[in-house]
Amino acid sequence: MTLITAANLGQPDDVYAALLAAHRGLTADQQAALNARLILILMNHIGDPQVLGAALELAKETP
Amino acid sequence: MAFDYSPYPYVPPPGLTAPEPRHKVAIIGAGPIGLALAVELANHGVASVVLDDNNVVSVGSRAICWSKRSLEILDRLGVGETCLAKGVTWKVGRTFHRDKEVFNFDLLPEDGHKMPAFINLQQYYVEEFLVARAQALGVDLRWKNKVTDVVQGADHARLTVQTPDGPYHLDADWVIACDGARSPVRTMMGLEFDGELFEERFLIADIEMQADFPSERWFWFEPGFHNGQSALLHKQPDNIYRIDLQLGWNTDPEVEKQPERIIPRIEKVVGHANFKLDWTSIYTFQCRRLKKFVHDRVIFVGDSAHVVSPFGARGGNGGLQDVDALGWRLAAVVMQKAKPALLAAYDQERCFGADENLLNSSRATRFMSPSEGAERLFRDAVLALAGKAAFARPMVNSGRLSRPCAYPLTGADDPALPMSARPGMVAPDAPLAQGWLSESLRGQMVILALNCPAPQIGITALQPEVTPLLAQRYLGQAAQALYLIRPDQVVAARWISPQANQIQAANRAVWEGH
Incomplete structure (x- = not known):
């Protein structure tokens, strides 16, 4: 598997709104904790160390 | 009951009154590692002198968890069954977060191992058993003999040794420093550790109490x-329990060492005050090693x-694996069956083993004692998720327990044979018609020939009846196999159907350190 960087979400506006909604009403610390849990859940779902490595690289090289 | 620390007698060494005879091997430190090495060498027919600055076994339980591999090594040394x-x-x-179990592991889910x-088992018992064994084998154990100087020569090292009756010199072909984490020999030689220090302190306490905690970690x-x-809670023999408590970095170890500070902490763990404090200590976390372990004549x-x-x-288990990797090689060098270059293989293998141990311990330390920021954020996220989602449980890291490492050997291999017995692995144990396979692989090279003839090439051959367990662990789907197994029970090479010259070449490679 390679990391998918082309558009892959059917309803990007809905998913983005759900992400924001999950953070609403939380303090900055709570938001950070939520994101940490989310990252771990998604990493497990992806499950492929190569894809995760490429995702980490993309995240790191993006200013 | 508390352990009885009977001192071992100091006997004035010969070097005080006449020139000390030249020794083949001098071992500095009569802890579990120094003693184990002395016994291992004695089993190979090599005499050694052991110098210790003290005259009692370990004060406090210290190393308490002895792994299967260590028990197999101790068994070869003659004290495994006593320890067991x-x-x-x-x-x-079992690992808990707050009051809920979030992860558990079973370290030996299969039967058929001795x-x-x-x-x-408290370190003082292991030392006591090893001392008795060393004495029975005639090892020259010298208590209250403190090494104060080490000078390397061309083919030996010269030690200055301080005793209650004054100093003497001792020359040895090989000097083995088993003098612990604060190694005075390392300091005398101006050698430094590389690696990480963590800003974390733990209190350890041994308490004596009547309780029925299960035999689990x-x-x-x-x-x-x-x-x-x-x-952390561990059960030890004699109704002694080990409790480890994280203190954090912003605590004063001198204050925390006081029983009036410790006792209330322990009361909270066990829920009552009906216990006796047996021994306490405070330690900091380090994950560090020497760049190399063999320094000319000092190892x-x-x-x-x-x-x-x-x-x-x-720590203790890693040390015994060092002994395992060094003993047979050093014995071969001393007995001139191999060249000193063979010792480079000890250095390579155990630097590899140490790196694996360091990697595992530093990861566990980061999980247990995360720095502020992302480390703490993700640690807490893993713990929070572990109660809810199975995937997070294996990420909970309260320490990954010692396993023998798989050395990256280049010996012949046939990938059709089971992975768990590939070259570099310790040969898996299995029951034989009489006794155990691990008991038959001791101290010498062995050919294990399963369902096939063993060529007569001067190597001891073992041809047990192939039981289902032996077939599972050594054959897999193959009908037959031949394993070449080193004196430390590590698989050197294996084939399904080898020629005698292939086995001979693999054997030579082992003794040349390849």
Whole structure:
């Protein structure tokens, strides 16, 4: 598997709104904790160390 | 009951009154590692002198968790069954977050091994058994003999040794520094550790009490009884329990050492005050090692060569694996069956083993004691998720317990044979018609020939009846196989159907250190 960087979400506006909604009403610390849990859940779902490595690289090289 | 520390007698050494005879091997330090090496060498027919600055066994339980591999090594040394009989056998570890179990592991889920996954046994017992064994084998044990100087010569090292009756010199072809984490020999030689120090302190306490905790390892993250820090409980023989409590870096060890500070903390763990404090200590976390372990005629073994933070039981067990990798090679060099270059293989293999131990311990330390920021954020996220989602549980890291490492050997291999017995692995144990396979692989090269003839090439051959367990662990789907197994029970090479010259070449490679 390679990391998918082309558009892959059917309803990007809905998913983005759900992400924001999950953070609403939380303090900055709570938001950070939520994101940490989310990252771990998604990493497990992806499950492929190569894809995760490429995702980490993309995240790191993006200013 | 508390342990009876009877001192061993100091006997004035010959070097005080006449020139000390030249020794083949001098071992500095009569801890578990130095003693184990002396016994291992004696089993190979090599005499050694052991110099220790003290005259009692370990004060305090110190290393308590002895792994299956260590028990197999101790068994070869002649004290494995004694340790097993005295120790508390366990194999299950449970990890709790607050009051809920979030992860557990079973370290030996299969039967058919002589030794269990782990026993808990105070270091002083292991030392006591090893001392008795060393004495029975005629090892020259010298108590109250403190090495104060080491000078390397061309083919030996010269030690200056201080005794209650004054100093003397001792020359040895090989000097083995088994003098622990604070190794004075390392300091005398101006050698430095490389690696990490963590800003974390733990209190360890041995308490004596009547209780019925199961024979398991229990680890808590943020338990209600210890205010957001970590705690560990282990059962030892003699109604002694080991409790480890995280203190954090902003504590004063001198204050925390006081019984009036410790006792209330322990009361909160066990829920009552009906116990006796037996021994306490405070330690900091380090994950560091020497760049190399062989320095001309001085060889570092155990904690003098590498230190890890605890919780993986990788200190004492790692040290015994050093002994395992060095003993047969050093014996061969001393007996001129191999060239000193063979010792480079000890250096390579155990630097590799130490790195694996350091990697595992530093990861566990980061989980247990995360720095502020992302480390803490993700640690807490893993713990929070572990209660809800199975995937997070294996990420909970309260220490990954010592396992023998798979050395990256280049010996012949046939990938059709089972992975768990490939070259570089310790040959898996299995029951034989009489006794155990591990008992038959001792001290010499062995050819294990399963369902095939063993060529007569001067190597001891073992041809047991192939039981289903032997077939499972050594054959897989293959009809037959031949294994070449080193004196330390590590598989050197294996084939399904080899020629005699292939086995001979693999044997030569072992003795040349390849």
